[in-house]
Amino acid sequence: MIISLRNINKNYDTGRMQVPVLFDINLDVEEGEYLAIMGPSGSGKTTLMNIIGCLDSATSGSYILNGENVFEKSDNQLAELRNRSIGFVFQNFNLLPRETALENVALPMLYAGVRKKERREKAAEALTRMGLGERMDFLPGQLSGGQKQRVAIARAMAMRPPILLADEPTGALDTASGRQIMELFSELNDEGVTIIMITHEPEIADCAKRRMLIRDGRLSEGKDFFGGPAHE
Amino acid sequence: MIEDIRLSLKGIWSHKMRSFLTMLGIIVGIAAVIAVVSTIKGTNDQIKNNLIGDGTNTITVELYQDGWKADFSYAAIPEGIPPYGEDIREELLSIEGAVNASLYHERQYADSIFYRNRHLNGCSVMGIDSAYFETKGLQVIKGRGFSAGDLKSMKKAAIINKEALTSGYDGEEAIGTTLDINGEPFTVVGVVDKKSEFEPVINSMEDYYTYSESEVSTVYIPKQVWPIVFGYDEPVNAIVKAASTDDMTAVGKQSADLLNMYLSVPAESTIKYQSTNLAQEASQLQQLSASANILLIGIASISLLVGGIGVMNIMLVSVTERTREIGLKKALGAKKRRIRSQFLTEAVILSGIGGILGVLAGILLSKIISKVALIPVSISIPSILVAVLFSMAIGIIFGMAPSFKASNLNPIDALRYE
Numbered sequence: 001m002i003i004s005l006r007n008i009n010k011n012y013d014t015g016r017m018q019v020p021v022l023f024d025i026n027l028d029v030e031e032g033e034y035l036a037i038m039g040p041s042g043s044g045k046t047t048l049m050n051i052i053g054c055l056d057s058a059t060s061g062s063y064i065l066n067g068e069n070v071f072e073k074s075d076n077q078l079a080e081l082r083n084r085s086i087g088f089v090f091q092n093f094n095l096l097p098r099e100t101a102l103e104n105v106a107l108p109m110l111y112a113g114v115r116k117k118e119r120r121e122k123a124a125e126a127l128t129r130m131g132l133g134e135r136m137d138f139l140p141g142q143l144s145g146g147q148k149q150r151v152a153i154a155r156a157m158a159m160r161p162p163i164l165l166a167d168e169p170t171g172a173l174d175t176a177s178g179r180q181i182m183e184l185f186s187e188l189n190d191e192g193v194t195i196i197m198i199t200h201e202p203e204i205a206d207c208a209k210r211r212m213l214i215r216d217g218r219l220s221e222g223k224d225f226f227g228g229p230a231h232e
Numbered sequence: 233m234i235e236d237i238r239l240s241l242k243g244i245w246s247h248k249m250r251s252f253l254t255m256l257g258i259i260v261g262i263a264a265v266i267a268v269v270s271t272i273k274g275t276n277d278q279i280k281n282n283l284i285g286d287g288t289n290t291i292t293v294e295l296y297q298d299g300w301k302a303d304f305s306y307a308a309i310p311e312g313i314p315p316y317g318e319d320i321r322e323e324l325l326s327i328e329g330a331v332n333a334s335l336y337h338e339r340q341y342a343d344s345i346f347y348r349n350r351h352l353n354g355c356s357v358m359g360i361d362s363a364y365f366e367t368k369g370l371q372v373i374k375g376r377g378f379s380a381g382d383l384k385s386m387k388k389a390a391i392i393n394k395e396a397l398t399s400g401y402d403g404e405e406a407i408g409t410t411l412d413i414n415g416e417p418f419t420v421v422g423v424v425d426k427k428s429e430f431e432p433v434i435n436s437m438e439d440y441y442t443y444s445e446s447e448v449s450t451v452y453i454p455k456q457v458w459p460i461v462f463g464y465d466e467p468v469n470a471i472v473k474a475a476s477t478d479d480m481t482a483v484g485k486q487s488a489d490l491l492n493m494y495l496s497v498p499a500e501s502t503i504k505y506q507s508t509n510l511a512q513e514a515s516q517l518q519q520l521s522a523s524a525n526i527l528l529i530g531i532a533s534i535s536l537l538v539g540g541i542g543v544m545n546i547m548l549v550s551v552t553e554r555t556r557e558i559g560l561k562k563a564l565g566a567k568k569r570r571i572r573s574q575f576l577t578e579a580v581i582l583s584g585i586g587g588i589l590g591v592l593a594g595i596l597l598s599k600i601i602s603k604v605a606l607i608p609v610s611i612s613i614p615s616i617l618v619a620v621l622f623s624m625a626i627g628i629i630f631g632m633a634p635s636f637k638a639s640n641l642n643p644i645d646a647l648r649y650e
Contacts, residue, residue: 050644053563055563055643055647056644075567076567076568079567080565082564082565083564083565088563094647096560098242107561107564110235111561111566112565159565
């Protein structure tokens with residue numbers, strides 16, 4: 001079990017009152033799984049994603065990631081854990097605009113203390129794998145949306161983390177680019193990378209091997225919901 | 233670290249106008265400080281040069297009575313002043329920092345010197361030992377100095393300085409002529425002059441009264457023949473040459489102490505040796521000129537403070553602007569320390585570049601001041617280093633708050649920030 005969430009509750013403190021967002025979430029993810037979590041906006045899926053990504057803590061419950069108790073760790077230990085274990089892919093790419101593709105991909109390795117020469121070599125290798133070997137010295141502004149997302153995936157996988165966490169990875173892309181990204185995800189999954197992806201597009205979710213639904217802060221296995229009339 | 237510097241330079245460069253305006257406060261402050269310090273140093277150097285002159289670093293140690301230079305030419309010589317000789321000279325030489333020493337007798341404004349029927353008015357006579365010219369920084373420009381034979385055979389030889397040559401001989405040949413000193417005939421064997429010609433810089437009437445001291449016409453005779461012309465056992469004075477200008481005060485004091493040690497004047501007597509230290513006089517004048525400028529430095533420092541606040545302000549704006557970037561970096565595994573050092577480095581580089589530009593502007597300003605206001609200006613390297621380091625320190629101090637703010641941002645809030 002690479003991810004194990006137990007009885008997770010999350011309340012947001014608005015100052016005046018506690019707003020509950022997640023109710024008693026239990027989730028187990030095996031190594032090598034490809035999971036899509038679907039849900040409408042406001043369902044708490046981003047909050048869940050932040051908790052899985054070690055960016056946020058829960059109000060109660062426990063989270064074991066790769067055998068490590070996430071909620072017991074300090075800010076700096078969490079930074080290290082994210083760096084080592086999780087690759088992030090965001091809807092809006094989140095590339096540093098003034099850095100070249102190569103420098104963007106090398107960033108997580110900088111935080112891991114990898115030497116500059118090695119950083120550049122590995123970043124170049126990752127970009128070449130994503131089919132961007134010709135565009136390593138381009139700035140994000142000079143790349144198309146699909147290319148930007150591929151740079152972001154190269155960055156996420158630069159440290160070879162066991163888990164890839166994607167938040168609406170095709171949300172800002174056209175259909176063709178989106179399909180390309182999904183093919184890349186499948187390839188990575190075939191190589192053994194565990195993928196957890198948030199989306200509200202059923203076609204995208206269909207690429208995953210396992211689907212779950214989150215609604216009003218409650219998580220459930222989602223097979224039944226797809227294709228059924230309730231979903232439309 | 234290198235990565236931080238690279239990122240900072242990139243960030244600063246991508247907001248050229250904003251960065252420059254931010255630096256402006258620091259530039260103005262540092263430039264003002266450099267200009268003021270350079271002006272103070274220039275004035276001080278001039279005072280020192282004017283007083284100490286060619287830097288022979290010679291200290292005169294003379295007998296004083298009641299706070300005035302003792303003059304026994306018309307009075308009996310008091311008891312208890314030993315006739316210092318070669319052994320004391322050796323002791324003076326052993327003082328740390330002393331490189332040469334000489335003992336001499338002196339009669340100022342001796343009124344009994346004649347060349348033919350011409351009266352050499354206001355001329356001084358000095359009875360000197362063989363080390364005098366070397367110690368005082370004089371060189372023979374015509375004829376010869378005193379030879380070992382002159383000194384041994386008590387020959388009545390005399391050497392005059394250039395001023396005496398001008399006033400007494402009207403430029404005529406002096407070597408071989410006979411001077412009448414107190415009724416004794418002396419043969420002139422040489423003419424001496426200062427080794428290096430030094431002209432004090434005079435910018436005002438005040439300077440003129442302070443520095444313009446023309447050299448007195450002087451006739452030098454061997455110390456050994458002094459008793460023939462004047463009295464026996466007359467007190468001697470000493471000149472000591474210090475290794476450097478900075479040694480002058482210490483060497484002068486020790487020399488005076490040494491000579492005073494052998495004095496056996498009565499307890500109630502005020503007779504004692506004192507050193508005349510030009511370096512000390514110079515530093516007193518310098519303090520006077522510096523105190524007026526301290527105020528200016530204070531005003532310039534306020535500008536630096538304002539500059540520092542400007543840096544802090546723009547760094548806080550920069551943190552807010554880059555909230556998403558900070559969030560992303562944290563998500564990718566950047567620790568607090570790294571975020572902090574990134575912003576701190578940027579603040580230090582920003583203010584450091586401001587400091588360097590300020591130094592350049594300050595040097596330019598100093599040159600303009602010296603041209604326009606005719607004030608001497610001397611750029612001091614230490615003050616430049618201090619200025620740049622100080623501006624970087626401002627960067628650290630005022631970059632602290634913004635960089636802590638950045639490093640304490642919550643990654644999810646930061647990532648969601650629009």
